[in-house]
Amino acid sequence: MSQPESSVSSHDRRGFLVRIVQATHAAIGATLAFIVGGAVVAPSFGRRETLWLHAGDLTHLAEDIPLPVTLRIARPDGASEVVDRRVVYLVRSGDSVRAFDSTCTHLGCRTKFNAETMQIECPCHGGVYDVAGRVIGGPPPAPLVSMSTRIENGRIMVQV
Amino acid sequence: MVDHLLAWLDSRTGYRALVRLALDEELPSGTGWTFTTGSVVTLLVGCQFVTGLGLAMYYVPAPSLAYDSVRFIMQDLTLGWLLRGLHYWGASFLVVAAVMHLLRVFLLGSYKAPREVTWLSGILMLLVILAFALTGYLLPWDQKAYWATTVTINIARSSPLVGEYLSSVMRGGPDLGALTLGRWFSAHVFLLPAALTALIVAHVALMRKHGISGPLKPAPGAGVAFFPWHVVKDTVMMAAVFASLITVAVLVAAPLDEIANPADANYIPRPEWYFLSLFQLLKYFPGPLEPMATMVIPGVVVGFLVLLPFVDRGDGRHPFQSPRRMLTAALAAIGIGVAVLTGLGVADLPAGKDPNDWGLLPIAGHEIATGAGNSCARCHEPGGPAAPLAITRLAKDEEWLLSHMADPVAIAPGVRSDTDPAPAPVMSRFKAQAVVAYLRREHAGNPAPDVDASERLAALTYAETCVVCHRISGEGGTLGPDLTRVGARRNAAGIKAVIEDAPEMYGETAMPRFGDRLTPEQIRALVKYLESRR
DSSP states (O other): OOOOOOOOSOHHHHHHHHHHHHHHHHHHHHHHHHHHHHHHHGGGGOOOOOOEEEEEEGGGOOBTOOEEEEEEEEEEETTEEEEEEEEEEEEEETTEEEEEEOBOTTTOOBOEEETTTTEEEOTTTOOEEOTTSOEEESSOSSOOOEEOEEEETTEEEEEO | OHHHHHHHHHHHHOHHHHHHHHHOOEEOTTOOGGGGHHHHHHHHHHHHHHHHHHHHTTOOOSTTTHHHHHHHHHHTSTTHHHHHHHHHHHHHHHHHHHHHHHHHHHHTTTTSTTOHHHHHHHHHHHHHHHHHHHHHHHTTOBHHHHHHHHHHHHHHHTSTTTHHHHHHHHHTSSSSSHHHHHHHHHIIIIIHHHHHHHHHHHHHHHHHHHOOOOOSSOOSSOOEEIIIIIHHHHHHHHHHHHHHHHHHHHHSOOOOOSBOOTTOTTOOOOOOHHHHHHHHHHHHSOGGGHHIIIIIHHHHHHHHHHHHHHHOOSSOOOTTSTTTHHHHHHHHHHHHHHHHHHHHHHHTOOOOOOTTOOOSHHHHHHHHHHSTTOSGGGTBSTTSSBOOGGGOOOOSOHHHHHHHHHSTTTTSTTSSOTTSOOOOOSSOHHHHHHHHHHHHHHHTTOOOOOOOHHHHHHHHHHHHTGGGTOEETTEEOSSSOOOTTHHHHOOHHHHHHHHHOHHHHHSSOSOOOOTTTSOHHHHHHHHHHHHTOO
16 A cells, blocks of 8 residues: 655654554455465365275186276265266286276276287277286377275275 | 566556545544444455355355355365354344444434435445345255245235235245245345445445545544544454454354255244344234334334435434434434344244254164164265265255165165165164254264263164154154153153053043053163253
8 A cells, every 4th residue: 555645744653553554454354365265275285085995805806817896986075975986907916916097098098908818908099008007009108007905804905 | 676666557557646546535633433433344344255255166056055065164174164154253243333334324413415325325235234144144055044034035925015026036936945045146146245346336435525524523623634544543443343253253153053954844943133123023013914014114214214314404413412312312212122122032032953952863863873783884885885974965855865764775776786676674764764863963063972871772762752742852743742851840750650651640641651662771761861851
């Protein structure tokens, strides 16, 4: 706020008052900005909660053959709730299991496992992955996204 | 650097001249603290605009989500409880500040010629502020909102000639529901803010055009510059009011009742305190006299305010001297009337549901839904076909919830496979009602109380038996007496005798004997609980 020219003799007192006025308005504005701004900005930095979901049992998996499994992930969405479905491949090697998201890393199409060629193939642009999720052909820039897994009493848990 | 930048900006826009125009005003000598009421109103309007902007980002104006979105703001959103607290309490502060401003203008006779139009724009603003309060009240879509708005619309309906049309337009359809919420929301966030902004601009421009009226007897000496000599007083008042508002909003959480339940005809609605006097007035004008309370008396009060500057045309500004003495007496009578009616209204407030008093039905529901062997968790679990109970919303109506609990799979199409036969009902309707009562309490943000085994048994027994006729803490049938405070009327032996053999006690009564239907443990648990209710 600019200060109009002063012709008053008590110049110092006037300047002091101007500063008090400015500081008080700034304090009120800052308090409101903190509360409203905080509420406006906070959700932008919220992280999605990670969940460990039961994806299947160890006994159902054949060695090195990817098994597509649909996971249902119910999560809050602001004031609403949504259920996401994600298809993941479970690949067993010995007593350990790896999990890959089935989404092609190229442009996000849903890949399919081809049992004849033992490859994971993307129907959109011909991306090809091996059973470990590595790119062996086509345009995908990166391997399939792998997800953390752990095994509890033969139950395969996948982190989403 | 900054000075250069501002000088450049001024050379291109001339903003400094505008600031000077806004701040350079000579006020009459002796202009004091009484002339700060307008600034306080402006501050509070600004607060409502800014906090409302934040709330509108999260609020959803649809019956299925409105309540949950407010709940989300209160519970999940960082600082959301304070944001809504400021907006909620700010409304009350604003009504008080606007009335204070009006009183100041009245007492100092500031509305007199040539300031009639300034006064009229102020009266209009007061009505707009009340319209804000009225429309905002519905938005949370809780029990209070739903039923108070039902009353408001019924009041509009009772007005002569146009009542039926007026109420239809307010409802936006045959029933209070989604269509109503949509138009009240639109009015609250688009129409009314635009109207209020325009009125404030006009009000301030008119105030500057005529100058302020100043003190009754101008002090001798030259006038005083508005900035900073008066602005500092305005600022101190604004800071004091703002600090009080923040304090109230921090200390007292904005209330949120249970979600609106159109099926609950037993809810006793009450408006916000500033409409309580009007509400109370209705009680003294029953039946055909109702328009007296809804139209005539409020109309006379508003008419008095509107006509004031045209009636009061003399020179005298002193409120207690002729010719203004009578007008002051009239306004005082209105004020006393409003205060007395509000007081009577407060004294008449129904006890309502105490959010911390869970009664028995929700406790039974809590036990059924989350206790050992419950079947909800079979589906409502992380990764399950339904969201965990902690994040489910209460978006469906009571009928849906009751049917869902009786047969959870049938009304979630696609979940049951062809080979899977339809299961027997999972829950009796009584149990389902208890669970619904629990979910409503739980979603209203009240943590379930810790209860012992005896109270749990009493709750489950009540939920399957007594609930049909007896009400406790707002839930249950109304055929028999309300048992909320039965402990104050009867001792343990008396309660036990009635439960075991009511016909023996009363002769002819609708209450059957329960001595042989309930186990001694059940009766003991019920007696212990009921005796404690005083």
